[in-house]
Amino acid sequence: MIKPDRIVTTTCPYCGVGCNLQLHVKDEHIFKVTSPFDSPVNHGNLCVKGRFGYDYVYHPKRVTTPMVRRYLLEGNKEIGNQGLGNRKDAPELGRNSLIPNYLITNPSTPWDWVETDWDTALNITAENLVRIYKRDGSDAMAVYACAKATNEDNYLLQKMYRAIFRTNNVDHCTRLCHAGSVVALQQATGSSAMSNTASQVIQNDVFIVTGSNTSENHPIIALQMKEAVRQHGAKMIVIDPRRIELVDFAEMWLPLKPGTNVPVFSAMAQVILKEGLTNPEFIQNRTEGFNDFIESLDKFTPEYAEEISGVPAEDIRKAARMYATAKKAAIYWGMGISQLSHGTASALALINLAFLTGHIGREGTGLNPLRGQNNVQGASDMGCMPFHYPGYMRVDNPDNRTKWEKAWNIEPGGLSLKLGLTTTEILSHAHEGGIRALYIMGENPMMSEPNLNETRKHMEQLEFLVAQDIFMTESAAFADVFLPATPFAEKDGTFSNTDRRVQRVRAAHAPRGQARVDWQIICDVAQRIETKLGVDSAYWKYSHPEEILREMGSVNPDYAGITYERIVKLGLIYPVPTLTHPGTPTLFTESFPRGRGKFHPLDYVPAMESVDDEFPFILTTGRVLEHWHGGSMTRNSSLNEAYPEARVEVHPADAEIHGIRNGDPVTVKSRRGEVVLRVTVTEKTSVGVVFIPFHFVEAAANLLTNDALDPQAKIPEFKACAVQVFPARKKDLGNPNAVVNRGRY
Ligand code: SF4
Numbered sequence: 001m002i003k004p005d006r007i008v009t010t011t012c013p014y015c016g017v018g019c020n021l022q023l024h025v026k027d028e029h030i031f032k033v034t035s036p037f038d039s040p041v042n043h044g045n046l047c048v049k050g051r052f053g054y055d056y057v058y059h060p061k062r063v064t065t066p067m068v069r070r071y072l073l074e075g076n077k078e079i080g081n082q083g084l085g086n087r088k089d090a091p092e093l094g095r096n097s098l099i100p101n102y103l104i105t106n107p108s109t110p111w112d113w114v115e116t117d118w119d120t121a122l123n124i125t126a127e128n129l130v131r132i133y134k135r136d137g138s139d140a141m142a143v144y145a146c147a148k149a150t151n152e153d154n155y156l157l158q159k160m161y162r163a164i165f166r167t168n169n170v171d172h173c174t175r176l177c178h179a180g181s182v183v184a185l186q187q188a189t190g191s192s193a194m195s196n197t198a199s200q201v202i203q204n205d206v207f208i209v210t211g212s213n214t215s216e217n218h219p220i221i222a223l224q225m226k227e228a229v230r231q232h233g234a235k236m237i238v239i240d241p242r243r244i245e246l247v248d249f250a251e252m253w254l255p256l257k258p259g260t261n262v263p264v265f266s267a268m269a270q271v272i273l274k275e276g277l278t279n280p281e282f283i284q285n286r287t288e289g290f291n292d293f294i295e296s297l298d299k300f301t302p303e304y305a306e307e308i309s310g311v312p313a314e315d316i317r318k319a320a321r322m323y324a325t326a327k328k329a330a331i332y333w334g335m336g337i338s339q340l341s342h343g344t345a346s347a348l349a350l351i352n353l354a355f356l357t358g359h360i361g362r363e364g365t366g367l368n369p370l371r372g373q374n375n376v377q378g379a380s381d382m383g384c385m386p387f388h389y390p391g392y393m394r395v396d397n398p399d400n401r402t403k404w405e406k407a408w409n410i411e412p413g414g415l416s417l418k419l420g421l422t423t424t425e426i427l428s429h430a431h432e433g434g435i436r437a438l439y440i441m442g443e444n445p446m447m448s449e450p451n452l453n454e455t456r457k458h459m460e461q462l463e464f465l466v467a468q469d470i471f472m473t474e475s476a477a478f479a480d481v482f483l484p485a486t487p488f489a490e491k492d493g494t495f496s497n498t499d500r501r502v503q504r505v506r507a508a509h510a511p512r513g514q515a516r517v518d519w520q521i522i523c524d525v526a527q528r529i530e531t532k533l534g535v536d537s538a539y540w541k542y543s544h545p546e547e548i549l550r551e552m553g554s555v556n557p558d559y560a561g562i563t564y565e566r567i568v569k570l571g572l573i574y575p576v577p578t579l580t581h582p583g584t585p586t587l588f589t590e591s592f593p594r595g596r597g598k599f600h601p602l603d604y605v606p607a608m609e610s611v612d613d614e615f616p617f618i619l620t621t622g623r624v625l626e627h628w629h630g631g632s633m634t635r636n637s638s639l640n641e642a643y644p645e646a647r648v649e650v651h652p653a654d655a656e657i658h659g660i661r662n663g664d665p666v667t668v669k670s671r672r673g674e675v676v677l678r679v680t681v682t683e684k685t686s687v688g689v690v691f692i693p694f695h696f697v698e699a700a701a702n703l704l705t706n707d708a709l710d711p712q713a714k715i716p717e718f719k720a721c722a723v724q725v726f727p728a729r730k731k732d733l734g735n736p737n738a739v740v741n742r743g744r745y
Pocket residue numbers: 012013014015016017018019042045046047048049050051218219220221
């Protein structure tokens with residue numbers, strides 16, 4: 001048995017559950033991961049990603065040396081100044097073409113990568129950002145923050161763009177996962193996080209799981225849900241188009257068609273109202289807008305909802321009664337609610353249910369959007385969104401502006417009151433007169449944006465692109481400068497998990513090669529930019545990440561009482577307004593941040609695309625247990641051996657009609673693109689619905705997805721678009737013995 005040199009306790013870098021990990025380190029190498037049994041988050045349990053998905057840290061493809069394009073080193077700025085759009089023969093994207101060595105040694109392209117030193121890479125970065133800012137102003141600048149990076153990294157990145165470039169064009173992948181939930185919760189409650197902790201699920205008498213394949217996306221929360229059912233007698237209602245694993249444990253499964261959430265939840269509200277199952281005291285004392293809301297419910301009969309969603313009216317009635325009559329009931333939801341062109345309305349429909357019944361503001365109740373990435377909650381808390389400073393303070397409110405101007409030593413009126421652009425808008429504004437320079441920390445829009453063929457065109461229009469990452473991702477391949485950063489195992493800081501618990505991240509060993517931690521890279525870039533602009537750079541000198549968290553907490557009351565010392569073992573659940581406050585596991589016990597909770601009348605708006613003769617299937621996308629997002633971590637880890645290729649799930653009845661057998665290679669085609677991949681015939685998906693995971697560049701699901709946006713949250717409609725499925729053409733198969741996944745950019 002190997003004896004570790006040390007065991008470092010830290011937080012998992014994958015999903016928002018935020019499991020505590022113990023990294024066993026020998027000779028500056030992690031060789032095993034375990035978990036402490038006294039962790040309040042995961043009680044010693046880990047899923048396969050937390051347990052085995054750490055070896056990407058040592059993958060040979062990891063980039064640990066700064067790199068710039070050759071033309072920048074040679075002083076020939078012409079190509080860069082004319083924009084990436086001129087690079088017509090840029091290499092086809094695909095994982096094989098992304099090995100840095102290939103790019104460095106390939107002499108046929110004038111934009112090939114050259115390894116360089118940090119000073120050169122940082123100076124080129126600052127020089128080009130300042131050049132574009134001086135020429136085109138704040139509106140030409142934009143940044144993508146990173147939900148995988150720490151709170152401290154993200155706080156500094158948004159500070160750099162707001163304080164130096166005076167722009168709110170700051171966003172991150174929250175836009176692509178839960179923006180609909182965030183906007184809905186803000187509108188209805190004034191808050192935007194889970195109201196209760198995930199561990200309170202064992203206190204529920206009844207709970208609804210909807211739009212969330214929890215067993216694969218948040219496995220440890222799924223464990224707690226199963227425990228709630230098996231050991232505590234809770235009743236679970238699953239409302240989801242797919243027959244997910246949790247259905248085996250559920251009292252009821254309502255298999256609605258993708259994009260029909262509003263009619264189903266509104267019909268449940270009508271049943272609760274008509275059968276006198278509301279909580280009149282809660283409605284009277286804690287809410288507003290009730291009368292307008294009940295008028296809007298008239299048309300949402302269970303029969304009307306059945307016609308649209310396919311869920312039997314009687315099941316809608318039964319689910320409504322179960323939820324409303326429980327002593328303690330809660331709702332847990334995922335991206336199946338928010339990733340729609342009416343994602344905000346879907347989340348508001350759930351919030352209306354909680355207000356009608358008063359299942360909010362007590363332990364074991366609540367409204368609980370299960371956040372995806374390990375630190376998407378934290379990156380949002382840190383203000384990495386175009387409408388909010390840290391602490392969800394609106395950027396268009398002059399009082400908030402004054403607070404941050406004081407904190408950042410900015411002249412009065414210096415910060416911008418103009419709302420920034422969202423991730424999807426930033427790229428669609430990449431053209432002359434729009435966004436010219438983009439800084440991407442850790443995000444991968446060339447995998448995560450919808451309609452990737454369009455995304456590629458937008459990326460090509462950028463004049464200057466900085467990628468700060470650990471791998472040469474599909475998006476970094478478009479960059480002018482690559483700044484090598486560190487993964488979670490080589491950095492200190494904090495993550496905030498899905499139930500608002502702020503926990504420590506600790507370095508297991510020093511950065512590999514010349515890689516640097518993100519917050520230090522940002523400080524180095526910011527100092528150089530300020531020097532070039534003739535500004536005092538004293539505000540970018542931090543000796544430890546805790547100083548960064550304290551600076552943010554001095555203005556954001558939710559984090560005011562959080563110090564590294566206080567979270568040395570267990571973490572604290574914000575709001576933590578003072579240094580002696582114990583944290584707040586349950587929100588809204590007395591009131592909502594906006595005062596009264598607001599009911600919202602809703603209409604049914606169908607998904608933007610419906611099936612027809614040409615495109616007879618609805619495609620829905622999501623994650624699988626073994627992989628994570630664009631795959632830059634899990635596909636470069638040993639987990640890739642366990643799940644090496646994308647598969648499209650097709651229901652047996654559809655497979656029979658279309659003559660498709662399990663394992664057959666097929667082409668899946670939408671109005672925007674096509675992919676080639678093998679079929680899994682399974683009852684996990686419903687008749688007429690096919691499912692593709694979005695982790696695989698070789699069959700990138702987002703080549704197919706629709707970039708229609710929710711008008712309020714600006715989140716794309718990843719969860720429903722029309723596709724056709726047909727046997728793969730011979731010319732698309734390539735080597736018949738090879739894995740057939742192939743996406744077309
Ligand atoms: Fe990591 Fe999430 Fe798995 Fe926990 S459940 S080990 S946080 S991926």
